Amino acid sequence: MPNKEDILDLYFMDARCKLIDIAAFLDRLDRHEGNTDFRYEGFNQALHAMQNPGAVPRAQAVLEALSDHSEEPIPKATIQGAFGAPRLEINN
Amino acid sequence: MPYIEPHAHMVSRTTADYEAMAIAGCEVICEPAFWAGFDRSSPQGFHDYYRQLTEYEPARAAKFGIKHYCWLCINPKEAEDAGFAREVMAIIPDFIDAPTVLGIGEIGLNKNTVSELKIFEEHVELAKKYDLPILIHTPHLEDKLKGTKLILDALKNANVDPSRVIVDHVEEHTAGLVLDAGFWAGMTLYPESKCTPARAIDMLENFGMENIWMNSACDWGVSDPLAVPKCIQEMKKRQLAKDLVHKVVYENPVKFLSQSKNFKVDG
Numbered sequence: 001m002p003n004k005e006d007i008l009d010l011y012f013m014d015a016r017c018k019l020i021d022i023a024a025f026l027d028r029l030d031r032h033e034g035n036t037d038f039r040y041e042g043f044n045q046a047l048h049a050m051q052n053p054g055a056v057p058r059a060q061a062v063l064e065a066l067s068d069h070s071e072e073p074i075p076k077a078t079i080q081g082a083f084g085a086p087r088l089e090i091n092n
Numbered sequence: 093m094p095y096i097e098p099h100a101h102m103v104s105r106t107t108a109d110y111e112a113m114a115i116a117g118c119e120v121i122c123e124p125a126f127w128a129g130f131d132r133s134s135p136q137g138f139h140d141y142y143r144q145l146t147e148y149e150p151a152r153a154a155k156f157g158i159k160h161y162c163w164l165c166i167n168p169k170e171a172e173d174a175g176f177a178r179e180v181m182a183i184i185p186d187f188i189d190a191p192t193v194l195g196i197g198e199i200g201l202n203k204n205t206v207s208e209l210k211i212f213e214e215h216v217e218l219a220k221k222y223d224l225p226i227l228i229h230t231p232h233l234e235d236k237l238k239g240t241k242l243i244l245d246a247l248k249n250a251n252v253d254p255s256r257v258i259v260d261h262v263e264e265h266t267a268g269l270v271l272d273a274g275f276w277a278g279m280t281l282y283p284e285s286k287c288t289p290a291r292a293i294d295m296l297e298n299f300g301m302e303n304i305w306m307n308s309a310c311d312w313g314v315s316d317p318l319a320v321p322k323c324i325q326e327m328k329k330r331q332l333a334k335d336l337v338h339k340v341v342y343e344n345p346v347k348f349l350s351q352s353k354n355f356k357v358d359g
Contacts, residue, residue: 001331002330002331006331010329010330011290042234057264057298059263059264059265059291059294060264060265063236063237063263063264063265064237064265066233066234067234067236067237067238067265068204068234068235068237068238069237069238070238071238071241073204073205073206073208073209073242074203074204074205074206075205075206076172076205076206076207077172077202077203077205077208078203079203080169080202080203081232082203082231082232082233082234082235083233083234084233084234084285085233085234086234
């Protein structure tokens with residue numbers, strides 16, 4: 001099994017790159033006109049979950065923050081695709 | 093290293109992809125029936141598709157020394173119209189005795205609707221009637237967690253043997269639910285959605301090497317038919333023993349797929 005230094009050797013630069021991309025994405029949203037939507041809200045909730053995962057691993061916490069937590073099947077599909085973050089009205 | 097691609101949609105791929113996969117070590121490809129990127133307008137369209145899966149693709153794969161198997165169903169994206177779905181499902185028994193059919197799949201949910209769930213349950217009954225294994229698609233992105241829970245509840249209510257069911261496209265928030273319930277789990281390696289090679293290996297570390305496989309699920313979208321051999325490379329970088337890598341990419345698929353009477357890894 002690799003040790004922590006091995007993991008850093010393998011993945012630090014890749015993770016650093018992705019982290020800066022996230023920061024630049026948030027800056028980009030700040031800089032441009034218009035309004036954000038539920039995806040931005042979900043993204044911020046996922047960032048919070050990553051920093052505060054509680055008892056579950058961070059990746060699981062992020063995925064759960066970006067999930068629809070309702071329990072009943074919906075009556076009918078209005079789209080075929082998915083957005084990557086839940087519409088808040090579905091969860092409430 | 094020899095490997096099995098247990099989930100690939102080769103009808104959407106080029107012959108050059110078959111060649112590249114063969115060169116990379118692929119010995120067997122299993123192709124679940126799926127959505128072609130647009131809704132088909134008639135059951136006859138599915139009849140042609142099932143012929144493509146059972147006749148044309150095995151011949152195309154054989155040119156490169158690859159064995160090609162398939163799973164049959166109407167996928168959940170086209171199951172919103174239950175009447176249409178049932179017309180398509182009525183065709184499936186005509187193809188079940190084809191020599192390369194493994195079972196029913198990839199059935200499941202897409203937007204977690206009432207109709208999708210009903211058609212999923214009817215597919216499960218079809219599998220039980222013909223004593224076939226089941227391959228399950230779990231929904232995308234924000235719909236995956238809810239859909240996985242609905243699917244697991246439906247399977248429990250249908251009293252199926254979980255060792256004959258693989259629930260595919262698991263991620264960190266669903267893998268434990270699936271494996272703890274006794275089902276097999278499939279991890280899909282996608283460039284953006286689903287999981288990366290690094291995360292797939294993390295899941296192996298966290299959930300173990302039993303009852304789990306990995307696949308590319310390559311199709312008409314942004315996907316990579318060489319995702320599995322690329323993950324093999326990543327597993328080497330992560331210092332996984334060669335026998336463990338072989339277990340995940342070869343022995344585990346053979347163990348699950350051998351539950352189908354048609355699956356033979358040699359000959």
